Amino acid sequence: MTKLRMGMVGGGPGAFIGPVHRIAAELDGEIALAAGAFSSNAARSRDAGERYRIDPARAYADLDAMLAAEAARDDGIAFLSIVTPNHLHLPAAKAALAAGLPVMSDKPATATLDEALELRRLVRASGQPYALTYTYSGYPLVREARARIAAGALGKIRKVVVEYPQGWLAGEASGKQAEWRVDPARSGLGGCIGDIGVHAFHLAEFVTGLSVTELFADLAAVVPGRALDDDCTVLLRFDNGARGVLMASQIAVGERNGLHIRVYGENGGLDWRQETPNALTLHHSDGRTEIIQAGDAALGPDARAATRTPGGHPEGYLEAFANLYTDFARLLRGEPAPLLPGIDEGVRSMAFIATAVEASARQAGWVPLLIPGE
Amino acid sequence: MTKLRMGMVGGGPGAFIGPVHRIAAELDGEIALAAGAFSSNAARSRDAGERYRIDPARAYADLDAMLAAEAARDDGIAFLSIVTPNHLHLPAAKAALAAGLPVMSDKPATATLDEALELRRLVRASGQPYALTYTYSGYPLVREARARIAAGALGKIRKVVVEYPQGWLAGEASGKQAEWRVDPARSGLGGCIGDIGVHAFHLAEFVTGLSVTELFADLAAVVPGRALDDDCTVLLRFDNGARGVLMASQIAVGERNGLHIRVYGENGGLDWRQETPNALTLHHSDGRTEIIQAGDAALGPDARAATRTPGGHPEGYLEAFANLYTDFARLLRGEPAPLLPGIDEGVRSMAFIATAVEASARQAGWVPLLIPGE
Amino acid sequence: MTKLRMGMVGGGPGAFIGPVHRIAAELDGEIALAAGAFSSNAARSRDAGERYRIDPARAYADLDAMLAAEAARDDGIAFLSIVTPNHLHLPAAKAALAAGLPVMSDKPATATLDEALELRRLVRASGQPYALTYTYSGYPLVREARARIAAGALGKIRKVVVEYPQGWLAGEASGKQAEWRVDPARSGLGGCIGDIGVHAFHLAEFVTGLSVTELFADLAAVVPGRALDDDCTVLLRFDNGARGVLMASQIAVGERNGLHIRVYGENGGLDWRQETPNALTLHHSDGRTEIIQAGDAALGPDARAATRTPGGHPEGYLEAFANLYTDFARLLRGEPAPLLPGIDEGVRSMAFIATAVEASARQAGWVPLLIPGE
Amino acid sequence: MTKLRMGMVGGGPGAFIGPVHRIAAELDGEIALAAGAFSSNAARSRDAGERYRIDPARAYADLDAMLAAEAARDDGIAFLSIVTPNHLHLPAAKAALAAGLPVMSDKPATATLDEALELRRLVRASGQPYALTYTYSGYPLVREARARIAAGALGKIRKVVVEYPQGWLAGEASGKQAEWRVDPARSGLGGCIGDIGVHAFHLAEFVTGLSVTELFADLAAVVPGRALDDDCTVLLRFDNGARGVLMASQIAVGERNGLHIRVYGENGGLDWRQETPNALTLHHSDGRTEIIQAGDAALGPDARAATRTPGGHPEGYLEAFANLYTDFARLLRGEPAPLLPGIDEGVRSMAFIATAVEASARQAGWVPLLIPGE
Incomplete structure (x- = not known):
């Protein structure tokens, strides 16, 4: 069995997320980066190709050129990985789908909700697999949390607190x-809200299995002169009546990447932190507090399948990311990958961003989270 | 120098907070419980007096009787400690002030804002010391946090996240x-909101030195059939423009007493948790993270004065509580105790509760936090 | 019921442990400091008496004078608390026992093993209660650990790791x-080894219910010019065949008071740290890890009796200390206090110190821990 | 630039460490697994080859056959990775070196000290690069710790505590x-001692830059019927006079992979734990405690070079492992890789194991750690 050949668009020099996708895609040995349109600058794309150690002939300066050339090869790419800035997600996905290729896209799906709706039409029409790297849903203990909640371990969910503090944009924004x-x-x-708030939103829905139906948003551009929000609080209502609080910030000095979710139900509570991802705290209604760790015998099949090493050998962000690519490889083989976020999650996320931005601007109290076309 | 004699109202059999006040008051050896109207049931008050090991003649069944009898003694009580349920705070304080006694009251100041305003008038008119046990402001590292922020360690404050999750009322409420x-x-x-949210409110203002000017509240009675809120989220605006999020819950299964505050400024951030109160995390703008612990040489005078043991010998809730009584003893000796919450903090807190309850009920978006008479 | 009147020897100006004993003794309201020979300097003893707010006439400059004067009073002291430096423990205890008074002594029992054996004779002959403040055995979760092990929760104990790192003597020793x-x-x-190693030794035997029978010791005076050991490692064998490692250090820069014990048995393991004393980690043989906290419903009677506040309201060092005094008060009332360390633990501890010092000096490999007269 | 082609011996079905080596080797995109003698059973080796997705013709049943066949190819393997059980390490390394191939070996170097000495001769004679996967030295913050100590951050080292508790062999040993x-x-x-104690030994020498010169060992086979030690304590002396304690255990129920090192010097201390590898605690002599995290600006070049993601995006065991392979790739390109363990570390480690086993068996007190031929 040979590896699935991946093409990449974006990920040229200076990019952080390109190499991450490459590592994640190849980690489990099922996928190999084979070609890329890493930059629209030919020299830069070639440089990137060299660093990725791919065949120099397959480092393109243009996505269309790549799609055409690869389609002509016997060993052409089997899917496209999109790692460009957000505003290029839609055109890239469009081109790939038109070329008959499945798409693995960095989040968010697109730059606007309208684009996301357009993409949903295209994906549905194409029949091609399409997935989105909401990375944090790839962590084994996030999947364990989801499985336990689905199995009723907490009873009816009442309250969700999800937060995502970072501090790196507390000063002037510099660097690519x-x-x-x-x-x-x-x-x-x-x-x-679009960069990290949306991760928190997806995590909350993913872990609880609930859908947000209404929200109140307070988004702020705290750093003077900034055009976009850098600190957000969004209150949530879920479809079962549960309440939620979502906080995301890029001005929380000293916080690195503090994604953290707590869920409380009638019969229990749970707590997971991205920065120490291999432990999940479970509170039982009889007062017992249990720490569940990656590798534990008590883990369910989803978490076990998402773990490579025995307990106590920490896996991290790249392995969580790899779990999404491994799920995607499953899709390409025609197997189910029910945990992998797809275009519907992409549309929900874009609707969440758009609704939160608008609600915050209009200060009109609670507003429904409507998903057009549903 | 003899000890200050304390009278107590409330704190009879089954009470939790009475013994806590007794321990806290006596801990530093400056105050002694001497008399009490522990219960309106004479036998129960006598029993309590025996457990407290006071002179049986000084266990009264009635506050007025106590005030009269104690006033007639050479060694009568020097102040009244109020540990009754909230609706009795005002009448007890009123009686004590009328008898010319200083008052140390459990929080909140009164049951309603109107009562608090009345109490403020009485306190001001009496000229007697009046203080409120917002216990958490007594922790040494809370005082250190306040001192560091006041000294500019974080620069201008931008964001405050204060939360107070508990889980003990997640099921049916039983027990006294x-x-x-x-x-x-x-x-x-x-x-x-009144039981614990108000602690979070006070802590946020105490630590930052800022005042809340506006709020948005979402209070819920989650447990079916409950008349009062058991889960609250309140968004805050402070007088310097900073934003805040206050969360309090009694239905967060598995949480014990998780009061937790994070403050982010232009140049730094800090993080303190009540359940591990002897450490304070400080984030510097150059990326360094420092853990400051009780007993450290770097602590300022407020924190040092509030600590009895060397580093690594944990002090806790009772010692924090004692720090308030020790401050109160200072007041009684005519010395300043600027960190001790008084009637103004009491009125602010009651205004906060009233405004949050009303704002949540009316769902009218952001509302100002107005302090009548200011 | 009146309070038990305590006399204190030692604890004058500059002492740390005197005020700690005062607080601990009085915390639960059963004991009151009534008299003291706080210093052999009359003025200093009087000053101390003032700070303790006792009757000035009862601040003595001499233990014998105190014992005589107090014996002559109707309200004379009911027991003596010894908080002097180690070399004065024996004479003070001797005088108190001779005066017919029970003794509560700071640890270690005496300065040498021979003295401890003499004290054992005196205590036995006197029939008076005698107890030692091995403080750390007063923590609720230490008592819970002991109870769980006694109930078989870990199965047969195989391994004990107890450590006590401090850093405060890493440089020149200055200050009283x-x-x-x-x-x-x-x-x-x-x-x-005598200052803190012995606490670790007592804790290991207390928690496991086992006795050390043999040891290998490596004691060092690391700081140049120091006459006594400041860093120790002692390997242990217990009477059931279990192995142990005991580490204590005063040169571990940055460590405050890091007493920490781990016990592993056939069927489970447990882990407790003094600096976060309100949690106990329990490992079950099926792989589950449980965090037990003070206030939890699952706690046994010993831990519950040693706790004053609900879960999440941290108690600390002073409360642990107070638990020993409360046990002592029980003894004085004629009730059993089986968890309170007494003269036998005192002798064992002195034998441990003496054996470790000698074994380390002689480098003769494993040596038995013999308790003379047993 | 093409990738370096790796051959593997061992790592067939059921092996844990084979896939780990594959992932680690390929993670940074410089190396590709190209061939393997995964099992001496032809069908099993073929199966493994399929799972690894290599050319079926390059899955061999025999190391010699692989070396011969690969030598005959233009695109033959450039080095051999050895992941067999310990007793096959020497013959495999011997064969590879004889075939002119560099060797990357799983630890320990060999099954016995004599074998290690033989291997040292062979490596030296061959002039080929040889490296050993002492994985834990690949963690970025371990390298930071080493760099800080080398730069004098702690002053003269006085004390090292390194421990490696596991619990997975507390019962019957079952499974491959x-x-x-x-x-x-x-x-x-x-x-x-050979499986994990040796990791602790290497880590202690690696981080401190010191060499163990003497030891006292207490090794035990705790589980009834076990032929080899499953619990070890080794006291260490280093060449600068510092003391050390090394503990390793496989019967510490509930411990996963708790490798943990603490180093104390005249002017500071540090603390690192493998299970939360992205933080390093640093204690300064002025009492400040600093938490250094992967991604922090304060990190030195070694740690930065060993990190792929921004702060707060946890890397783990596989990334640490990959850092060793990336160092190895550097060696193969003729660049220096001074942090990569080689045959000298291999010999030291085997001498440590042999000396500890013998010292424990003979119970002869302290014994020197001699490295034959040095």
Whole structure:
């Protein structure tokens, strides 16, 4: 059995997320990066190809050129991985789907909700697999949390607190990573809400199995002169009546990547933190507090399948990311991958961003989270 | 120098907070419980007096009787400590002030804002010391946090996250402690917001030195059939423009007493948790994270004065509580005790509860936090 | 019921442990400090008496004078609390027992093993209650650990790791607390081993219910010029065949008071740390890890009796200390206090210190821990 | 630039460490698994080859056959990775070196000290790169710790505490991983000491830059019927006079993979734990405690070079492992890789195991750690 050949668009010099996708895709040995349109600058794309150690002939300066050339090869790419800034997600996905290729896209799906709706049409029409790297849903203990809640371990869910504090944009935004994130033209409507708030949103729905139906949003651009929000609080209502609080911030000095979720139900509570991802705290209604760790015998099949090493050998962000690619490989083989976020999650997320931005701007109290076309 | 003699009202059999006040008051050896109207049932008050090992003649069944009898003694009580349910705070304080006695009251100041305003008039008119046991402001590292922020360690404050999750009322409320807290007649207007949310409110203002000027509140009675809120989220605006999120809950299964505050400024951040109170995390803008512990040489005078043991010998809730009584003893000796909450903090807190309850009920978006008469 | 009147010897100006004993003794309201020979300097003893707010006439400059004067009073002291440096423990205890008074002594029992054996004779002959403040055995979760092990929760114990790192003597010893600890004339034979190693030893035997039968010791005076050991490692064998490792250090820069015990048995393991004393980690043989906290419903009667506040309201060192005094008060009332360390634990501890010091000096491999007269 | 082609010996079905080596080797995109003698059973080796997705023709049943066939190819393997049980390490390394191939070997170097000495001769004679996967030295914060100590951050080192508790062999050893580890024929002389104690030994020397010169060992086979040690304590002396304590255990129920090192010097202390590898605690002599995290600006070049993701995106065991392979790739390109363990560390480690086993058996007190031929 040979490896699945991956093409990449974006991920050229200076990019953080390109190499991460490459590592994640290849980690489990099922996928190999084979070609890329890493940059629209030919020299830079070639440089990137060299660093990725792919065949120099397969480092393209243009996505269309890549799709055409690869389609002509016997060993052409089997899918496209999109790691560009947000505003290029839609055109890239569109081109790949048109070329008959499945798509694995960095989040968010697109730059705007309208684009996401368009993409949903295209994906549905194409019949091709499409997935989104909501990375944090790839952590084994996040999947364990989801499985336990689905099995009723907490009873009816009453309260969700999900937060995502970072501090790296507390001062002036400098560096390639920072600059596009604070630029509406490249980032889309949302700043912090679109960059990390949406991860928190997806995690909350993923873990609880519930859907947000209504929200109240307070988004702020705290750093003087910033055009996009860098600090957000969103109150949530879920479809079962549960309440939620979502906080995301890029000005929380000293916080690295503090994604953290707590869920409380009638009969229990749970607590998971991304920065120490291999432990899950479970509170039982009889007062017992249990620490569940990656590798434990008590883990369910989802968590076990998402773990490579025995207990106490920490896996991290790259392995969580790899779990999404491994799920995606399953899809490409025609197997189910029910935990992998797809276009519907992409549309929900874009609707969440758009609704939160608008609600915060209008200060009109609670607003419904409506998903067009559903 | 003899000890200050304390009278207590409330704190009879089954009470949790009475013995806590007794321990806290006596801990530093400056105050001695000398008399009490522990219960309106004479036998029960006598029993309590025996357990407290006071002179049986000084265990009264009635506050007025105590005040009269003690006033007639050479060694009569020097102040009154109020540990009754909330609806009795005002009448007890009124009686003590009328008898010319200083008052140390359990929080909140009164059951309603109107009562608090009345009490403020009485306190001001009496000229007597009056203090409130917002216990958590007594922790040494809370005082250190306040001092560091006041000295500019974080720069301008931008964001405050204060939370107070508990889980003990997630099911049916049973037991003396639980029952009065869910009963509007004894608890006042607020449930969770009045019992613990108000602690979080006070802590946020105490640590930052800022004042809340506006809020958005979402209070819920989650447990079916409950008359008072048991889960609250309140968004805050402070007078310097900073944003805040206050969460309090009594239905967060598995949480014990998780008061937790994080403050982020332009140049730093800090993080303190009540359940591990002897450490304070400080984030510097250059990326360094420092753990400051009780007993460290770097602590300022407020924290040092509030600590009895060397580093690594944990002090806890009772010692924090004792720090308030020791401050109060200072007041009685005519010395300043600027960190001790008084009637103004009491009125602010009651205004906070009233405003949050009303704002949540009316769902009218952001509302100002107005302090009548200011 | 009146309070038990306590006399204190030692605890004058500059002492740390005197005020701690005062607080601990009085915390639960059963004992009151009534008299003291706080210092052999009359003025200093009087000053101390003032700070303790006792009757000035009862601040003595001499233990014998105190014992005589108090014996002549109707309200004379009911027992003596000894908080002097180690070399004065024996004479003080001797005088108190001769005066017919029970003794509560700071640890260690005496300065040498021979003295401890003499004290054992005296205590037995006197029939008076005698107890030792091995403080750490007063923590509720230490008592819970002991109870669980006694009930078989871990199965047969195989391994004990107990450590007690401190860093405060890593440089020159300065200050009253430091100086006597590095002076053989006042400290006795052992430095670190006698000051804190012995706490670790007692904790290991207390929690496991096992007895050390053999040891290998490596004691070092690491700081140049120091006469007494400041860093110790002692390997242990217990009477059931279990192995142990005991580490104590005063040169572990950055450690405050890191007493920590781990016990592993055939069917489980447990882990407790003094600096976060309100949690106990329990490992079950099926792989589950449970966090037990003070206040939890699952706690046994010993832990519950040693706790004053609900879960999440941290108690600390002073409360643990108070638990020993409360046990002692029980003894004085004629009730059993089986968890309270007495003269036998005192003798075992002194034998441990003496054996470790000698074994380390002679480098003769494993040596038996013999308790003379048993 | 093409990838370095790796051959593997061992790592067939059921092996844990084979896939780990594959992932680690390929993680940074410089190396590709190209061939393997995964099992001496042809069908099993072929199966493994399929799972690894290599060319079926390059899955061999025999190391010699692989070396011959690969040598004959233009695109033959560039080095051999050895992941067999310990007793096969020497013959495999011998064959590879004889074939002119560099060797990357799983630890320990060999099954016995004599074998290690033979291997040292062979490596030196061959002039080929040889490295050993002492994985834990690949963690970024371990390298930071080493760099800080080398730069004098702690002053003269006085004390090292390194421990490695595991619990997975507390019961009967079952499963492929467990069985060979408790079998002297396959494991070599040491059980726990050879499997994990040796990691702790290497880590202690690696981090401190010191060499162990003397030791006292207490090794035990705690589980009834076990032929090899499963619990070890070794006291250490380093060449600068510092003391050390090394504990390793496989019967510490509930411990997963608790490798943990603390180093104390004249001016500071540090603390690192493998299970939360992205933080390093640093104690300064002025009492400040600092938490350094992966991604922090304050990290030195070694730690930065060993990190792929921004702060707060946890890397783990596989990434630490990959850092060793990336160092190895550097060696193969002729660049220096001074942090990568080689044959000298291999010999030292085997001498440590042999000396500890013998010292424990003879109970002769302290014994020197001699490295033959040095």
